[in-house]
Amino acid sequence: MFNEPHPDEVRIISKRFGLPNSASIDTYLAHEGYVALMKAIEMSPEQIIDELKLSNLRGRGGAGFPTGLKWSFIPRDNPKPKYVVVNADESEPGTCKDRLLIQNDPHQLIEGCIIAARTIGCKKGYIYIRGEYRYLIDIMDKALAEAYAHGYLGKNIKGSGLDFDLYTHTGAGAYECGEESALLESLEGKRGVPRIRPPFPAVSGLYASPTVLNNVETFCTVPAVLRMGGQAYADIGTPKNGGTRMLCVSGHVNRPGVYEVPLGFPMQKMIYETCGGILNGKKLKGVIPGGSSSPVLKADECDFPMDYDNYARMKTMAGSGGMMVMDEDTDIVKVALRTMRFYAHESCGWCIPCREGTSWLRKILTRMDEGTGRRADIDLIHELAKNMLGRTFCPLGDAAAMPTIGFIEKFREEFEARLRETTMLATTPDQLISIN
Amino acid sequence: MSLTFTPETEKILQDIWSRYPEGRKRSAVIPMLMYAQDQLGVVTSELVAEVAKRCEVSPLQVEEVVGYYSMLNKKRMGKHHVQVCTNIACLLMGGEALWHHATKRLGIGHKEVTADGLISLEEVECAGACSWAPCVVDGYEYHHHVTIEKLDQLIDSIQKVH
Ligand SMILES: Cc1cc2nc3c(=O)[nH]c(=O)nc-3n(C[C@H](O)[C@H](O)[C@H](O)COP(=O)(O)O)c2cc1C
Ligand code: SF4
Ligand code: FES
Numbered sequence: 001m002f003n004e005p006h007p008d009e010v011r012i013i014s015k016r017f018g019l020p021n022s023a024s025i026d027t028y029l030a031h032e033g034y035v036a037l038m039k040a041i042e043m044s045p046e047q048i049i050d051e052l053k054l055s056n057l058r059g060r061g062g063a064g065f066p067t068g069l070k071w072s073f074i075p076r077d078n079p080k081p082k083y084v085v086v087n088a089d090e091s092e093p094g095t096c097k098d099r100l101l102i103q104n105d106p107h108q109l110i111e112g113c114i115i116a117a118r119t120i121g122c123k124k125g126y127i128y129i130r131g132e133y134r135y136l137i138d139i140m141d142k143a144l145a146e147a148y149a150h151g152y153l154g155k156n157i158k159g160s161g162l163d164f165d166l167y168t169h170t171g172a173g174a175y176e177c178g179e180e181s182a183l184l185e186s187l188e189g190k191r192g193v194p195r196i197r198p199p200f201p202a203v204s205g206l207y208a209s210p211t212v213l214n215n216v217e218t219f220c221t222v223p224a225v226l227r228m229g230g231q232a233y234a235d236i237g238t239p240k241n242g243g244t245r246m247l248c249v250s251g252h253v254n255r256p257g258v259y260e261v262p263l264g265f266p267m268q269k270m271i272y273e274t275c276g277g278i279l280n281g282k283k284l285k286g287v288i289p290g291g292s293s294s295p296v297l298k299a300d301e302c303d304f305p306m307d308y309d310n311y312a313r314m315k316t317m318a319g320s321g322g323m324m325v326m327d328e329d330t331d332i333v334k335v336a337l338r339t340m341r342f343y344a345h346e347s348c349g350w351c352i353p354c355r356e357g358t359s360w361l362r363k364i365l366t367r368m369d370e371g372t373g374r375r376a377d378i379d380l381i382h383e384l385a386k387n388m389l390g391r392t393f394c395p396l397g398d399a400a401a402m403p404t405i406g407f408i409e410k411f412r413e414e415f416e417a418r419l420r421e422t423t424m425l426a427t428t429p430d431q432l433i434s435i436n
Numbered sequence: 437m438s439l440t441f442t443p444e445t446e447k448i449l450q451d452i453w454s455r456y457p458e459g460r461k462r463s464a465v466i467p468m469l470m471y472a473q474d475q476l477g478v479v480t481s482e483l484v485a486e487v488a489k490r491c492e493v494s495p496l497q498v499e500e501v502v503g504y505y506s507m508l509n510k511k512r513m514g515k516h517h518v519q520v521c522t523n524i525a526c527l528l529m530g531g532e533a534l535w536h537h538a539t540k541r542l543g544i545g546h547k548e549v550t551a552d553g554l555i556s557l558e559e560v561e562c563a564g565a566c567s568w569a570p571c572v573v574d575g576y577e578y579h580h581h582v583t584i585e586k587l588d589q590l591i592d593s594i595q596k597v598h
Binding site: 003081090091092093094095096098099124126130131132133134135167169170171172173174175186187188189190191192207248249250251252256257258288292322324326330334335338339342345346348 | 455457460462463464465466467469470471491493497500501504505506507508519522523524525527528529561562563564565566567568569573576577578
């Protein structure tokens with residue numbers, strides 16, 4: 001199932017993936033496991049945060065927020081209990097990396113969580129894993145039991161005086177629960193409806209208490225940062241974009257897979273060298289670069305160093321690292337429709353622009369795809385999507401609108417061609433005669 | 437009718453309950469429903485009442501949750517719940533053809549069950565297997581790089597065992 005390591009990769013958080021019994025604590029301990037934690041125990045919380053800031057580690061869940069800064073927002077004098085929450089909801093279409101991190105190296109995630117707990121002074125943490133990943137929950141539960149048995153979890157961790165309990169928590173199928181405030185609602189046993197922010201989770205998160213919430217990959221990177229030192233980690237990437245990232249490449253390439261590469265790795269090289277080029281020698285049409293929420297790039301735009309800032313310069317997003325590659329035969333109207341069907345299905349229905357917008361867009365895109373679209377529909381899709389931007393309660397609304405706008409602006413001719421085709425089909429012989 | 441869980445399920449439910457702080461037992465609602473549903477095959481009103489009692493919330497609060505999450509089913513699904521992903525990465529690799537093939541072969545649609553109760557189908561959103569697309573999930577078991585032949589083999593093997 002998993003791709004072979006590729007020489008272009010820089011394997012920091014995936015370096016243990018190929019080892020025998022890579023998920024076991026023995027393998028972990030034999031390969032630098034829990035070394036960073038022992039270091040963290042000797043460090044002050046401020047020192048840990050300083051290393052993270054120095055590392056330029058940015059969140060790997062989607063928004064790319066600097067992790068050190070996020071952790072520094074936790075009010076340390078707040079008397080309330082504090083929490084660590086792992087976002088393992090992984091449901092942004094195109095994304096399949098957190099799965100590998102948990103499956104192959106669950107202790108790395110546990111170590112990252114304990115370091116977070118040490119930093120903010122917290123006693124309890126939860127790993128929120130999407131319900132479909134039951135086999136990963138089983139792997140994680142087993143790893144947690146091993147960590148308890150070895151004294152890395154529970155009371156007085158390795159004689160440090162630190163107490164920390166960590167548990168898995170299963171989701172039950174809802175994309176929206178990947179959004180941090182909806183995830184917290186879900187973790188409290190409610191529907192995944194987002195919360196008004198501010199306050200942000202750092203101040204008022206789980207049970208209205210200060211909470212550090214990060215993506216799986218982000219937590220997994222923390223031990224490496226402390227082990228290597230923040231500066232050494234930062235040096236791997238580009239300025240302000242520290243380290244490596246797990247890129248999930250899917251679609252029409254010869255070697256799809258999840259590859260750990262330095263930030264700033266060239267997209268062209270990724271597609272044509274690391275992934276072995278386009279399937280069947282076809283030409284590239286475009287790439288959805290960072291999960292389904294990120295606006296599409298045309299073939300001639302797919303040549304830039306992949307770091308957060310350059311994705312932004314290309315008017316798209318690094319997002320979740322899910323890169324979907326489309327060959328010249330790809331039907332963009334179909335892809336746009338499938339994308340919108342997803343958002344319409346996953347909209348939690350709380351606010352009108354998102355609920356109505358996604359369902360209208362789905363309807364219009366369906367008739368485009370089925371060949372009963374009208375000329376005005378292309379502009380209508382564009383306008384409807386633009387009107388959703390910034391008008392919704394949580395970022396899901398934008399996540400639905402942005403890729404739609406991208407499809408129309410970048411591939412308008414495909415939508416027009418679909419209309420021409422259908423007009424041809426709708427033309428009866430009689431009409432043809434009268435045209436002549 | 438009172439609910440009885442198998443000792444394994446009962447153990448998991450109690451373990452789940454113990455994970456959350458005092459006064460925060462509502463957090464256990466979703467995990468308890470998920471693991472209990474695995475045993476019962478469906479979320480019944482007895483289960484709703486039982487979870488509500490254990491988590492110190494009202495049955496209505498549990499019902500609300502059941503209605504929201506796509507993996508909690510009030511309608512009994514098949515012994516094998518076969519989920520076909522047709523989201524973008526799978527769509528690019530033939531996921532839609534798999535879905536159509538499955539519905540045709542079994543004569544059932546989205547969230548429907550075969551007459552013998554053996555298999556149900558669901559067209560699902562991205563299952564987190566995009567780099568190994570297209571993917572089909574049988575219960576909690578992932579199948580990657582699925583072709584029409586492989587899907588047929590999977591259905592054959594389910595039908596043969598029962
Ligand atoms: C609709 C929606 C879905 C999201 N899904 C996920 C997800 O599955 N996993 C994830 O880590 N972050 C997801 N995010 C981003 C989270 O809200 C949050 O920013 C992230 O988990 C923070 O972690 P990080 O700072 O380590 O990136 C989602 C955001 C939105 C708006
Ligand atoms: S934007 Fe969509 S998903 Fe977010 S709160 Fe509004 S309706 Fe719900
Ligand atoms: S799109 Fe099918 S698994 Fe991601």
